[in-house]
């Protein structure tokens with residue numbers, strides 16, 4: 001065999017391996033990004049939970065305060081009545097009513113004290129954790145942005161390599177090229193891969209929407225236009 005011919009093919013193979021490697025990188029970037037987004041959601045949930053807890057306690061505090069005010073008004077009204085009654089029976093009944101209102105006020109005041117304490121702790125908890133959570137959220141968002149930038153960069157590299165590949169391909173001996181194209185997929189991890197969210201899980205590239213719809217609708221197997229693997233949506 002003419003070594004010159006082989007050298008051309010080797011060049012092509014190197015480009016393909018690089019495209020494949022970059023494709024895997026894109027898959028990993030997307031996985032990393034999903035991970036980060038999950039973490040972000042968890043942190044945002046945690047912060048929201050801490051804030052909601054304070055708000056709920058504040059609402060309860062307001063409710064109890066209002067209930068105490070109502071009891072105080074009723075107490076005042078009972079006290080007014082007490083100064084006016086003549087009959088002993090009525091007087092005693094009003095006294096019982098008065099002491100009932102006083103009991104209620106006292107009980108609710110205790111509840112209010114407990115609630116104040118709980119609210120104080122919840123606010124301290126929020127104040128202590130909030131700066132860290134906010135900082136982590138900021139950092140995670142930056143990481144997500146970095147990954148998005150990297151993905152774009154990798155995609156551009158793939159596009160450039162593909163153009164270069166076309167040039168190199170022209171120089172390769174046709175017979176060798178045919179053989180190589182036939183078996184090249186076998187050298188990469190998997191020949192038949194699943195398409196997830198419209199993305200070939202073999203090379204990480206998005207497949208055309210029409211092809212994706214066809215795979216779903218016809219439950220068929222096709223080839224990824226990018227890497228040539230057999231792709232399916234559901235088997």
Ligand SMILES: [Zn+2]
Nearest residue numbers: 200203224227
């Ligand atoms: Zn593919």
